[in-house]
Amino acid sequence: MAQGTVQVTHTGTSRWRRRTGEYASLAAALEAAAEGDVLTIAPGTYRENLVVQRSVTLRGPEGSPGSVRLAPLDGVPLTVRASAVVQDLHVEGQDAAAPAVLVEEGTPELLDLRIVTRSAAGIEVRGSARPTVRRCTVDNPAGIGIAVVDGGGGVFEECEVVAAGQAGVAVRGGAHPRLERCRVHHTSGAGLSATGDNSALEAVGCEVYEVRGSGVQITARATAHLTDCDVHRTTADGVTLDTDAVLTLADCRIHDIPENAVDLRSRSVLTLTRTTVRQFGRNGLSVWDPGTRVDANQCEIFDSTGDYPAVWVSDGATAVLDSCRVHDVPDALFVLDRGSRADVVDSDLSQVRNTAVSVSDGATAQLDDCRIRDAATGAWFRDHGSGGTLNNCTVDSTQTGVIVTKGADPTVERCTVDSPAEAGFYVSAGGRGSFLNCRVTNSGGYGFHVIDGSRTTLRKCRTERCARGGYEFADAGADATAGSGPLVEDCTSDESAGVRIPGAAAVPETAVQTTAQSPGLLGVIPEQRVTVPEAQQAAAEPQTSVRSSKDVLGELDTLVGLESVKREVRALIDMIEVGRRRQQAGLKAASVKRHLVFTGSPGTGKTTVARLYGEILAALDVLEKGHLVEVSRVDLVGEHIGSTAIRTQEAFQRAHGGVLFIDEAYALSPEDAGRDFGKEAIDTLVKLMEDQRDAVVVIVAGYTAEMERFLSVNPGVASRFSRTITFGDYGPDELLRIVEQQAEEHEYRLGPGTADALLKYFTELPKGPAFGNGRTARQTFEAMVERHASRVAQVAEPNKDDLTLLYAEDLPELP
16 A cells, blocks of 8 residues: 555454554544545445544545445534545435535535435535535435535536525525536526625526526625526526625526516616526516616527516616617517616617517606617607607617607607608607607608697607608697697608698698597507598587586496595585585685595596596586696606796696696605705695686695605695595405406406406405506406407307407416
């Protein structure tokens, strides 16, 4: 035997000798060995709990991998507390409360270990230990594959976790390992997991797949950096970040994910560079909550397998896409909720089955130098408070280039829409928007199509070769007030007739107008039609009479739920009615302040009740018209001193004789207002509410907590309102009734068992801040109609029941 080696045999006895000799047990050999000695273990099974406390080399015989089995009945089979070398061992553990290999101190090397165990962890590294682990395999269907905890670190090279009952690699307690060219698969928890303050994980050239959970999970202020890694074939999200987590992905590939490819929440931050995301069932990037942010540079998101937007930004989150490509998806980018923002620069959005960019519920999107092509809708700014900027973008081969509806107010500059099938730019339902130096070519419909008297601004725009005409402006109708309709300056067209604006002297005798339908799932963008001249039309159509208060109250009663709201409104109407009768009888009438505060979540019917309230007051001759003018901060607050007062006065003028409904009124007084012009709007409101108290009824509305704060910090405003009416969230029964009403209205029926399934669905549906109440119920119905259509389209000759019955299987999946 060579000098400096200690050989241990499994059977037989021999004399004990210092430094060189044969020993009957591993423990005896380790006791006899000195620093730097080599222990070569003969083949066999050793039922020992081995503790290595010196810098020795412990290895199996060369050329016989797996011939040395370390398999005690309980406890930790192998503990390393020194900078030793351990090589070519087969380790088996049976203790569910202990790891199979525990590294506690030093900088040991673990080479070519095969760990087949049912332990708490296959390999656990803790404390000050910094091992180098190479070509080791962990098979642990009972616990964690590799755990690095309590400040531990080290490098894992070309290692493989072939099975784990929990996470494949778990990092916590301030640990910080590095993985190089490792494979993690067939785990029952996350593939890679890091959690807790100062915990950090670095992975280079690794692969995570066949995971029953998230591929990568970073939570609770942990950080991670993945380079050139693959994450695929998971059952949950591909990558999950939560609670101040920070992750960088560079040159990575995430694919074949049934849920969200990447999901971020609670102030997490993700940076992606040159990373591809493909074949995902829900969102490619899903970004939630204030302070949460994703920055993507030179990334590609494509080939969705589901029916969800590729990039979803909501609840105040932020997403930045720079030089990215998003293609072959149902929708490319959805930004929704107040405070949410998306910035997209020099990126391509193409092959989009529905909407490339959707902005709603007060969100903002800014696109600079982007290219949108082959989409049903290029960009859709949907409602009040929603806006942003499209700057120097091109939109090619869409049904409609840009849609603006319901008070949304984007700025579109130097953009070109080419070859839209319907319209280049379409504005309706009170949409606003400023279009500057924009161009539409080769439209199958109109270039610019503005209806409903929308207050849109067009400056220096140009249309060419538009089949139905370059510009079409349809009046708001008989109730249009001064100042409504588009503002058009220096716009040109290749049409000989030029640009025709409603009310201008050059309007031809027969004006082109549109129907006033709103686009949506169950209706398309309005068809264009030619009407008779205005004078003939006015003569042919009798003036609509004001409905009686009884009729309007009857409509109020048909609304689903809202019982307390109905009682409040009826009590207020009774007070007004009795006061009116007392005045007629020559008696004093109690002064009734008619201005109201509506509080509650979105989708609870606040706007509908405001409209009916105005109609009732008109029926009682309290208001002249009773019409509703809906505005928000963007309609009242200007960009410079003095402009806010003008905008607010204009809004009051439009509401003269009716109801001014201010949605999200608390936005006029933000918590960090500083020199915000919202105060000017509030001051103007207070004065006008007093000066025109008999001509205009003001209703302010918004979330309950925010409205309480708004009124508390503005006593002048609070004193102008008679009462606050709270709109509660809808319960499952009420949401079911809304779906039933929608079904009846659109000539559908609920099949056997569908009502019960809907009740269960609405009961289990998360009721977070984004819950839309009635809107959610209507969206659920629309989703059922979509799934019904997909199902019935496969039936060769459907009968009437096939075409009208909705079943439980048509329900969308719970979010």
